[in-house]
Amino acid sequence: MNPIQMVDLKSQYLRIKPEVDAAIQHVLDSTAFIQGSSVREFEEQLGQYSGSKYVVSCGNGTDALLVALMALGVGPGDEVITVPFTFVASVEAIALVGAKPVFVDVCEDTFTMDPSLLESAITPKTKAILPVHLYGQCADMEPILDIAKRHNIKVIEDACQAVGTEYSFADGTVKQAGTMGDIGCLSFFPSKNLGCYGDGGAMMTQNVDWAAKLRAICKHGSIEKYHHVCLGLNSRLDALQAAVLQVKLHHLDEFIANRKAAARFYFEALKNVDWIELPDNKENTVHTFHQFTIKVKEGKRDVLRQYLTAKAIPSMIYYPIPAHLQPAYKYLNYKETDFPVSERLCNEVLSLPMHTELSENQLQYICETIVNCPL
Ligand SMILES: *Cc1c(COP(=O)(O)O)cnc(C)c1O
Numbered sequence: 001m002n003p004i005q006m007v008d009l010k011s012q013y014l015r016i017k018p019e020v021d022a023a024i025q026h027v028l029d030s031t032a033f034i035q036g037s038s039v040r041e042f043e044e045q046l047g048q049y050s051g052s053k054y055v056v057s058c059g060n061g062t063d064a065l066l067v068a069l070m071a072l073g074v075g076p077g078d079e080v081i082t083v084p085f086t087f088v089a090s091v092e093a094i095a096l097v098g099a100k101p102v103f104v105d106v107c108e109d110t111f112t113m114d115p116s117l118l119e120s121a122i123t124p125k126t127k128a129i130l131p132v133h134l135y136g137q138c139a140d141m142e143p144i145l146d147i148a149k150r151h152n153i154k155v156i157e158d159a160c161q162a163v164g165t166e167y168s169f170a171d172g173t174v175k176q177a178g179t180m181g182d183i184g185c186l187s188f189f190p191s192k193n194l195g196c197y198g199d200g201g202a203m204m205t206q207n208v209d210w211a212a213k214l215r216a217i218c219k220h221g222s223i224e225k226y227h228h229v230c231l232g233l234n235s236r237l238d239a240l241q242a243a244v245l246q247v248k249l250h251h252l253d254e255f256i257a258n259r260k261a262a263a264r265f266y267f268e269a270l271k272n273v274d275w276i277e278l279p280d281n282k283e284n285t286v287h288t289f290h291q292f293t294i295k296v297k298e299g300k301r302d303v304l305r306q307y308l309t310a311k312a313i314p315s316m317i318y319y320p321i322p323a324h325l326q327p328a329y330k331y332l333n334y335k336e337t338d339f340p341v342s343e344r345l346c347n348e349v350l351s352l353p354m355h356t357e358l359s360e361n362q363l364q365y366i367c368e369t370i371v372n373c374p375l
Contacts, residue, residue: 001361004353006314007191011357012255016247023243036239042246043202049249050164050176052184052204054211057237058218061160061187064201065093067235068156068183069128071213074099078127082158083113084322084334085342086132090158091323094130101332102126103324105339109280111293111349112139114341118147128154133162133177135318135351136193136259136290137282141180142169148181155181160201161290163194164256168284178204183214188237188245193259193290194252196241258356259289262363266292266352269367275300275375291318291351298347300375305350311369316351 002011013020023038030036043055058064074080076098082090084103094101104117113131129148131139141157148155159165159178163186168174178184188200203214213230216223221232237245248255267278277295281287296304301317308315322342324334336343353366 001359001365004313004358004362004366005355006316006351006353007355008357009190009195009355012355015357016251019247019250020244023247024240027239027243030239033239034236036242038239038242038246039237042237042242042249045246045249046202047204049252050179050204052176052179053206054208055202055204056211056214056218057200057202057242059201059235059237060199061185061189061192061201062089062093063218063233063235064160064185064187064203065089065130065156065158066096067214067217067233068185068203069093069097069099070217070231071210072128072154072156072182074127077125079123079125080128080130080156081118081121081126082130083132083342084324084339085111085319085345086134086158086323087160087319088323088326088328089160090130090132091329095329099127100125101323101329103334103339105341106134106345107140108341108345110137110140110282111135111345112137113144115140115143115147118144122147122151122153126151126153128156130156130158131181132158133165135279135293136162136165136288137280138162138165138167138177138285140284141167142284145180154183157181157184159184159204160187160189161192162288163192164252165288166286179206182207183210188241193255193288194245194248196244196248198238198241200237200241200245201235202237255356256288258358259354260287262354262358263287263289263292265360265363266367269363270294270370273371276370289354292354293318293349293351295345295348296350298344301348301350303375304370304373307373308366308369313366313369314353317346317349318351319349320346322346
């Protein structure tokens with residue numbers, strides 16, 4: 001059995017090496033390293049895959065969030081509602097445009113924004129809602145979009161962990177993560193479900209004017225070179241990354257299928273372990289398992305983690321500290337007990353190895369080790 005890794009990018013690369021190497025060589029031969037044809041081609045292909053009218057690529061997922069907020073005119077004096085149980089970038093982007101991050105707690109079972117808490121957090125200053133599709137599962141978008149519409153507030157989806165995840169509405173409509181709100185943000189960080197070999201990101205929108213605005217902001221606020229119509233920055237997906245992403249987008253359905261198969265193995269093998277809670281698999285959102293995150297009763301999580309480490313099984317805590325208790329966001333004046341679900345989850349969650357190359361032997365070993373853990 002090969003050593004178990006949290007994410008195994010090497011084995012995946014070896015499996016698709018001929019395609020990736022040829023795509024990279026093609027860019028090297030063209031020497032069009034910035035905004036080459038592979039970038040536009042990838043944007044078009046991702047639009048087709050996700051059902052998004054417009055895809056605007058950028059430098060990384062954090063920039064995608066930042067540029068989305070800039071395009072919607074969010075700034076000082078505005079409030080943006082998000083969750084404290086997320087990767088810090090969701091909150092950071094709001095603070096970077098000078099707006100105030102306002103938190104609502106997450107649901108105990110899905111780890112995503114609790115729509116029942118949303119309305120009471122809305123004030124006349126609320127400009128946008130920024131739900132996070134955590135671990136590969138969509139936030140409950142139908143009620144979130146309804147509330148946003150009623151209050152005339154924009155919705156920016158942090159879909160950085162959920163490319164390809166489908167969400168079903170009550171009327172039967174199915175949409176992909178990132179295509180439901182006003183702007184959806186993706187990250188192509190190497191370990192994400194669609195990852196490149198460096199940094200990369202994209203924004204998706206169904207609105208032609210915002211697409212143009214997003215594109216302009218990423219190019220120093222210009223549509224025509226050296227004519228600057230608004231404040232912008234430099235955020236680009238480079239051609240080498242786009243070439244890698246074109247190859248990997250081609251394999252994305254298969255990658256997601258591999259993740260789902262590993263998840264099925266975990267669900268089956270761990271279903272009778274009464275001291276852990278398995279992730280929720282809601283019917284209205286097809287989980288793509290960016291992470292397979294279990295909950296371990298408070299106090300026992302760290303014991304299990306040490307035990308797994310001793311047995312050469314890696315695991316990770318995403319995330320150990322909620323955003324509202326991070327020193328960087330102390331100025332928001334939140335305190336412990338403000339978001340009890342997020343705070344409890346930080347003490348209970350443990351993400352198990354999850355990637356496209358897990359073998360049955362490896363999964364068997366991981367699950368047997370957990371089942372036999374003396375807790
Ligand atoms: C990865 C991630 C980001 C940021 O993406 P980068 O490409 O690393 O900048 C933002 N939000 C969430 C939820 C993420 O997982």
